[in-house]
Amino acid sequence: MHIRRSPRRSRTGVTLLSLAALATLLLSGCSSGGVTSSATPAAAEATLAPLPRATPSALAPYYGQKLSWRGCGVPGFECATLKAPLDYDRPGAGDVRLAVARKKATGPGGRLGSLLVNPGGPGGSAIGYLQQYAGVGYPAGVRARYDMVAVDPRGVARSEPVKCLDGREMDAYTRTDVTPDDQRETVGLVDAYKKFAEGCGAQSAKLLRHVSTVEAARDMDVLRAALGDRRLTYVGASYGTFLGATYAGLFPDRVGRLVLDGAVDPALPARRLNLDQTAGFETAFRSFAKDCVRQPDCPLGTKAGDVGKNLKAFFDKADARPLPTGDADGRRLTESLATTGVIAAMYDESAWEQLREALTAAIKENDGSGLLVLSDSYYERDAKGRYTNLMFANAAVNCVDLPPAFDGPDAVRRALPAFEKASPVFGEGLAWASLNCAYWPVAPTGEPHRIEAKGAAPIVVVGTTRDPATPYRWAQSLSRQLSSARLLTYQGDGHTAYGRGSACVDSTINAYLLRGAPPAAGKRCS
Structure with a gap:
């Protein structure tokens, strides 16, 4: 699947999910020992069980640690290092060091505690998000009353990052054809997934087994204690909703004020998540198509019904003859890179x-540079050919959290009609992109499960009706699962809702x- 972090809030180029990790992006399940289920093995019947309220003695040193804050190069922010056990079942077997950052409450008004933020992914840097957006862009009233805090989850960015491929290898990986036309291209795609997985296994073997969402949620509770907060206050977007909901399920009595924006449904298996998201991107694309044909310069036709067919024809041409881009490294725009660029803009x-301009240049001038910019932003590739570890961490978390959507190419082929029905434009590529976890070097530790968090304080779940990456139905489902949830609906486009221009959404969450004060039942904004 392809969840990914929220692209917000830059309003310029989008930074999102990767097509190759795409399918695997879907979020994931839970780790061993945290799920209970009935004798029936149906995924929807498993429920995340809370952990005992008493802290085990073996974890006491972690819960009792004091953070040593220091400057970290960005004015107004402090940084520290938090220690957590690599394996919560064997606390003496080694530690993982987690990077933490904060910006203290500015006042006026009494301090309400710490507000932990996570932008999603999995794999998005929470510290980068805090320093670049949340710590300066969240409403002034919120920043006045809360210390704004972020921790990069284990395996992500500054917290002992998962490593897999170098820049040149990633360039080759992102160009891989994910709509194979014959057996040779199918073998090439499988080989690319295997090489990616082998690289992660070779460079991050010890860490790969311990980057699950359950472990990251347990790390957040250690951080809560180190910050001196009795309860956790948290805003999570996209995959960050799954992380926050998992925390609530494990520690319902420690839930403070939780906002889960762009919600993921933890009860769904990987294939269903991928299929739902494929339909979500189709919904977003249709909104784009309607908007495009209203403009005088739409490069994909004058009728909304023709936009998808014309875009698919362009992808086919790029597959046969990649476009020049003027890239310093000689990269051309392949079908896979072009598709990633379009998906990023959704x-x-x-x-x-920006997408219309990029498509105009590509279709009318044979210039793929604009779509390559969007694709590079999505993969977090800089001008020097360096990638962040976003895609590595994304695959690592997703592949350990849930059993793979498919076990091989034949399974993908059988599912193609359903994916292409869900999205005639993106379905084929998204189905094949869901194959990568089949070759992962570490067995999954999680499974689909419900999260009820019985006894938790009110939790706000936010869903956008035309969200491409986290379909609205997921927010509806999660809000029904969580025993104390209130669903806030945003009728609109785009991924997530808080801080994206709706005064109704922002004022409701700020309150x-x-x-x-949670929103009234059935609250809707536009």
Whole structure:
């Protein structure tokens, strides 16, 4: 699947999910020991069980640690290192060091505690998000009353990052054809997934077994204690909703004010998540198509019904003859890179104009540079050919959290009609992109499960009706699972809702964070 972090909030180029990791992006399940289920093995019947309230004596040193804050190069922010056990079942077997950052409450008004933020992914840097957006862009009233805090989850960015491929290898990986036309191309795609997985296994073997969402949620509870907070207050977007909901399921009595924006449904298996998301991207694309044909310069036709067919024809041409881009490293725009660029723009409607311009250059001038910019932003590749570890961590977490969507090419082929029905434009590529976890070097530790968090304080779940990456139905499902959830609906486009221009959404969430007042049942914004 392809969840990914929220692209927000830059309003310029989008930074999202990767097509190759795409399918695996789907979020994931839970780790061993945290799920209970009935005798029936149906995924939807498994439920995340809370952990004992008493802290085990073996974990006491972690819960009792004091953070040593220091400057970290960004004015107004402090950084520290948090220790957590690599394996919670064997706390004496080694530690993982987690990077933490904060910006203290600015006042006026009494301090309400710490507000932990996570932008999603899995694999997005929470510290980068805090320093570049949340710590300066969240509403002033929220920043006045809370210490804004972020921790990069284990395996991500500054927290002992998972490593897999170098820049040149990633360039080759991102160009891999994910719509194979014959057996030779199918073998090439499988080989690319295997090489990616082998690289992760060779460079991060010890860590790969311990980057699950359950372990990351347990790390957040250690951080809560180190910060001196009795309860966790948290805003998570996209995959960050799964992380936050998992925390609530494990520690319902320690839930403070939780906002889960762009919700993921933890009860679904990987294939269903991927299929739902494929339909979500189709929904977003249709909104883009309607907007495009209203513009005088739409490069994909004058009728909304023709936009998808014309885009698919362009992808086919790029598959046969990749476009020049003027890239310093000689990269050309392949079908896979072009598709990634288009998908990136689906996350935020403010990127539609940029996408139209990029498609115009590609279709009318044979210039693939604009789509390559969008694709590079999505993969977090810089001008020097360096990639962050976003895609590595993304695959590592997803592949350990859930059993793979498919076990081989034949299974993908059988599922193609359903995926292509869900999205005639993106379905084929997204189905094949769901194959990569089949070759992962570490067995999954999680499974699909419900999260009820019985006894938790009110939790706000936010769903956007035309969200491409986390379909609205997932927010509806999660809000029904969580015993104390209130669903806030945003009728609109784009991925996530808080801080994206709706005064109704922002004021509702601000009231909850500052006064503890959850939205009224059935609250809808536009």
